[in-house]
Amino acid sequence: MNEYRDLLLFIRILHDPMPTPPRPIRNEELFKTQFKCFLDGRIRRSFRACFPVLVEQNLLGNRAVISFDKGTLAKIIDKFVPDTAYFEPDLPETSRPNRAPGELKPSWKWSLELQHGNIKQRTEFLKVLAQVNHYMVQNQTRYGFVLTDAALVAIRRVNDLAEVDDAHLQLSKPIPWTAYGNEKEPQLTVLLGLWYLGMLASSNDN
Incomplete structure (x- = not known):
């Protein structure tokens, strides 16, 4: 306080805008x-x-x-660690278990166009x-995702989770980082998509 009193009292840090893209x-x-x-x-705050x-x-x-964080905060199975995890913090x-494992990839490494x-x-x-798919089978969950610097793609496993070698996966349409909506014109964004994916994964009926 002796050195930075003026800064601490008079400067307010505004909401840090997320780069888009x-x-x-x-x-x-x-x-x-x-x-x-x-x-x-932001995803954690949405669940809180x-x-x-x-x-x-x-x-x-x-x-x-549930909450959301890096993959190491959920159960690690056979040393396989997804990048992210939706999990029960209690x-x-x-x-x-990781209820919807996610992978983060640069768009030049992965996209639907590939x-x-x-x-x-x-x-x-x-x-x-x-x-x-391997992470989903390990954790007995139907949901996962891949997020790149261009878009979010949600993944759902359709067939029996025990069928490791016969995966039937449904992939969502890409949700671009540039997607933006409002009350009059709602639009699914990356953040909203990740929140909704977590809500789907939070169900014990899957």
């Missing part, structure tokens, strides 16, 4: 750092805001109260999907 991505670690900085705290209301109004139903870390590319591009496209 994010800053240019040179590598995967840079994108993960930007995700940590601009997104994951909505679940107490559901509980108070007796509308929780057959849902678990359970011990060693026993709480499935129509050359053999190498199609292989990379399927490799990432196989990775997320």
